[in-house]
Amino acid sequence: MFNKKECVAMLLAGGQGSRLYALTQSVAKPAVPFGAKYRIIDFPLSNCVNSGIDTVGVLTQYQPFVLNEYIGNGQPWDLDRIHGGVHVLPPYQTASGADWYSGTANAIYQNISFVDRYDPEYVVILSGDHIYKMDYNKMLNYHKAKKADATIAVLDVPKEEASRFGIMITDEEDNIIDFEEKPKNPRSTLASMGIYIFTWKKLREYLIANENDKEASKDFGKNIIPDMREAGEKLVAYRFDGYWKDVGTIDSLWEANMDLINPNIPIDLYDPAWKIYSRNPVLPPQCIGPDAEIQNSMVTEGCVINGSVEFSMISEGVTVEKGAVIYDSILMPGAVIKAGAKVEYAIVGENTVIGENAQIGARPETIEDKDSWGVAVVGHNITVSDGGTVAPKAIIYENI
Amino acid sequence: MEVNMGNVLGLVFANMHDMTLGDLTKNRTMGSVLFGGRYRLIDFPVSNMVNSGISEVGVITKSNYQSLLDHLGSAREWDLARKKGGLYILPPFGNVESTLYRGRIEALYGAMSFIKNSRAKYVVLSDCDVVTNIDYKPIVQQHIDSGADITAVVHTGVYTSDEVKTSTVFNVREDKTVSSVLIMPDISGTCTISLNMFVMSMDFMLDMINDAMARGNVSFEKNILQAKCSELNIMTYEYDNYFSKLNSVQSYFKANQMLIDPENAKKVFVDKRSIYTKVSDNAPAKYDLNCKVKSSLIADGCIIEGEVENSVLFRGVKVGKGAKIKNCILMQGTTVGANAELNYLITDKNVTISENHALSSSPSYPMYVGKGASV
Numbered sequence: 150m151f152n153k154k155e156c157v158a159m160l161l162a163g164g165q166g167s168r169l170y171a172l173t174q175s176v177a178k179p180a181v182p183f184g185a186k187y188r189i190i191d192f193p194l195s196n197c198v199n200s201g202i203d204t205v206g207v208l209t210q211y212q213p214f215v216l217n218e219y220i221g222n223g224q225p226w227d228l229d230r231i232h233g234g235v236h237v238l239p240p241y242q243t244a245s246g247a248d249w250y251s252g253t254a255n256a257i258y259q260n261i262s263f264v265d266r267y268d269p270e271y272v273v274i275l276s277g278d279h280i281y282k283m284d285y286n287k288m289l290n291y292h293k294a295k296k297a298d299a300t301i302a303v304l305d306v307p308k309e310e311a312s313r314f315g316i317m318i319t320d321e322e323d324n325i326i327d328f329e330e331k332p333k334n335p336r337s338t339l340a341s342m343g344i345y346i347f348t349w350k351k352l353r354e355y356l357i358a359n360e361n362d363k364e365a366s367k368d369f370g371k372n373i374i375p376d377m378r379e380a381g382e383k384l385v386a387y388r389f390d391g392y393w394k395d396v397g398t399i400d401s402l403w404e405a406n407m408d409l410i411n412p413n414i415p416i417d418l419y420d421p422a423w424k425i426y427s428r429n430p431v432l433p434p435q436c437i438g439p440d441a442e443i444q445n446s447m448v449t450e451g452c453v454i455n456g457s458v459e460f461s462m463i464s465e466g467v468t469v470e471k472g473a474v475i476y477d478s479i480l481m482p483g484a485v486i487k488a489g490a491k492v493e494y495a496i497v498g499e500n501t502v503i504g505e506n507a508q509i510g511a512r513p514e515t516i517e518d519k520d521s522w523g524v525a526v527v528g529h530n531i532t533v534s535d536g537g538t539v540a541p542k543a544i545i546y547e548n549i
Numbered sequence: 550m551e552v553n554m555g556n557v558l559g560l561v562f563a564n565m566h567d568m569t570l571g572d573l574t575k576n577r578t579m580g581s582v583l584f585g586g587r588y589r590l591i592d593f594p595v596s597n598m599v600n601s602g603i604s605e606v607g608v609i610t611k612s613n614y615q616s617l618l619d620h621l622g623s624a625r626e627w628d629l630a631r632k633k634g635g636l637y638i639l640p641p642f643g644n645v646e647s648t649l650y651r652g653r654i655e656a657l658y659g660a661m662s663f664i665k666n667s668r669a670k671y672v673v674l675s676d677c678d679v680v681t682n683i684d685y686k687p688i689v690q691q692h693i694d695s696g697a698d699i700t701a702v703v704h705t706g707v708y709t710s711d712e713v714k715t716s717t718v719f720n721v722r723e724d725k726t727v728s729s730v731l732i733m734p735d736i737s738g739t740c741t742i743s744l745n746m747f748v749m750s751m752d753f754m755l756d757m758i759n760d761a762m763a764r765g766n767v768s769f770e771k772n773i774l775q776a777k778c779s780e781l782n783i784m785t786y787e788y789d790n791y792f793s794k795l796n797s798v799q800s801y802f803k804a805n806q807m808l809i810d811p812e813n814a815k816k817v818f819v820d821k822r823s824i825y826t827k828v829s830d831n832a833p834a835k836y837d838l839n840c841k842v843k844s845s846l847i848a849d850g851c852i853i854e855g856e857v858e859n860s861v862l863f864r865g866v867k868v869g870k871g872a873k874i875k876n877c878i879l880m881q882g883t884t885v886g887a888n889a890e891l892n893y894l895i896t897d898k899n900v901t902i903s904e905n906h907a908l909s910s911s912p913s914y915p916m917y918v919g920k921g922a923s924v
Contacts (some may be wrong), residue, residue: 185833186849224625225828410835419852425870429828433818434848434861435585435809441843449833449849450587453811458836 554602
């Protein structure tokens with residue numbers, strides 16, 4: 150028998166992330182590089198361990214190899230534990246058959262026995278595609294104090310943005326009385342962050358009931374939460390006021406990266422009390438050459454920079470040759486930018502080589518038709534030949 | 550016969566040459582001296598051993614080894630947290646009157662129970678004073694093929710008397726055998742100096758230690774290499790890859806500076822033969838608006854708002870607005886206040902330089918600021 154755990158985290162990491170296009174062709178969204186030396190999943194994993202949650206199930210399904218290898222035994226996050234720790238949970242075969250995870254609720258349903266082994270009072274459900282620092286323990290205390298059956302973390306968003314989110318309508322005590330998915334005329338500005346705490350006994354009942362309902366879509370937002378509300382369970386909203394960003398699209402991924410170098414955005418990666426951990430590559434410090442100019446950027450280990458870098462995130466092992474210009478861009482691990490190339494408002498994938506004097510993306514002020522402008526994306530392991538161009542907003546899957 | 554590196558034991562001497570680096574080794578072993586932006590000197594011999602296929606390594610320490618224990622931990626970062634083999638830290642061991650060793654032989658004698666436990670047939674010994682990326686496999690191979698008693702890794706080059714003064718010097722015959730040995734001689738010019746790395750068979754080493762201890766001999770260089778030079782078959786292995794030998798604060802300064810050139814760095818930080826070190830989970834280095842950084846080696850966790858040129862910044866160094874850093878080595882956690890100006894300075898861990906302060910010295914004698922000091 151395992152030691153009892155008060156709270157177990159289940160991290161939904163199986164999404165394909167199809168709106169990230171070329172960046173998620175070969176890796177699951179949570180394993181997409183982020184913020185120069187991280188991958189997206191580092192944020193929820195680090196939050197767990199910093200919140201004192203030492204048992205995490207990571208539900209994977211789509212392109213799991215990179216993600217599995219990255220998580221490994223969980224040691225970088227201090228999640229290599231004798232009891233608990235991090236466990237990668239892909240769909241598996243049972244005596245009654247085998248199924249892919251058909252929805253977020255179904256993924257948890259298929260792993261009820263995993264959760265049961267720790268006999269927890271509470272379960273926190275997380276997503277692998279959000280960038281934020283949050284103390285889940287505070288939320289758990291709130292859940293306990295409210296004697297809630299389910300607690301949903303919410304963010305107060307500007308009214309004009311509310312229609313992009315799932316909106317929670319609450320009474321004066323923050324009990325959730327209704328909700329709307331991406332409403333045209335939102336009745337509230339409290340957006341769900343996709344972070345739930347459930348009393349496990351309750352959730353377990355609803356997961357089983359939902360699974361037996363053949364019509365249900367096996368989703369937390371569409372089934373479990375509405376079912377619980379209809380049955381009169383106590384649902385409360387937990388207000389979070391820190392930085393939180395969904396990085397499900399090219400634009401939001403790019404923006405969230407840029408937020409890290411914006412002094413007005415409250416996400417601090419340098420706080421020793423709340424470190425974001427990641428699997429560290431074994432690489433030497435960054436070599437900054439005699440012709441380098443770097444401003445307003447983050448650069449990490451193994452880089453050799455001898456060009457101009459501004460407002461950019463440079464991941465491990467990147468080479469920027471003399472005369473190359475990187476502006477408002479994201480270079481993922483191992484990218485090579487040859488001499489004289491210009492990378493502006495672009496995302497360059499892992500181990501991609503940009504040839505000499507190539508032009509990737511463009512600054513918005515140089516484009517007349519504003520609608521045709523956007524962040525350019527060059528996928529992983531691609532070669533752009535010398536002098537090649539990638540138009541703004543273009544997404545490149547193959548060598549050009 | 551091709552050598553099986555699984556049969557080789559690595560022994561690293563963490564404290565040898567402590568005296569040569571002055572204040573840098575005041576509170577730590579030579580092996581735990583910080584180097585190259587994110588390393589400690591012991592990372593080089595241990596990583597080289599691991600990359601050469603050695604999976605059992607003993608680290609022999611003498612004094613001030615807290616920082617070394619903290620750094621090596623379970624040795625997971627070097628892939629030496631093993632059930633079979635792995636890394637062992639060997640603090641002084643013995644009876645009351647001889648807890649601190651006086652020479653290499655005595656140090657080995659103190660680690661005898663560990664050494665005897667090993668099933669290895671050959672032993673690679675290394676100090677922590679040479680920064681390089683070396684493959685021990687061809688050296689062990691040469692040792693076996695030549696039938697030598699001792700194989701010493703050497704470099705032949707033109708050296709100043711300052712450099713030779715701290716070294717063991719070999720006179721080598723054409724067939725690579727050693728004809729005589731000079732210890733810390735006062736000479737200069739072309740000579741063959743020891744890189745303080747040796748290969749022996751386990752049997753030879755055990756006999757050598759027992760015999761020397763029985764005679765009250767404690768020095769490997771003096772009582773074995775020099776005294777028994779004609780009796781033993783001592784061979785040299787000429788090493789001509791990139792290396793830095795640290796024998797003074799100046800040479801330490803220069804060896805750090807050399808790594809700023811990516812061409813040199815590439816020779817030490819070789820692809821697929823990585824130099825491993827303890828991970829400290831720093832965020833990436835942040836380059837602020839209006840900062841100017843060129844020709845420098847920068848580690849993660851640095852926040853740079855001022856100007857940095859020709860310098861090595863270790864993890865978590867902060868350079869304030871308007872500060873000017875030139876030709877400096879700033880170790881982990883150094884904070885430089887706004888508008889401070891530093892030239893030819895080495896700061897140890899967690900030094901604070903206050904705002905508007907100017908400190909400058911000369912290339913021939915860089916100034917050193919001790920651990921935790923506030924200037």
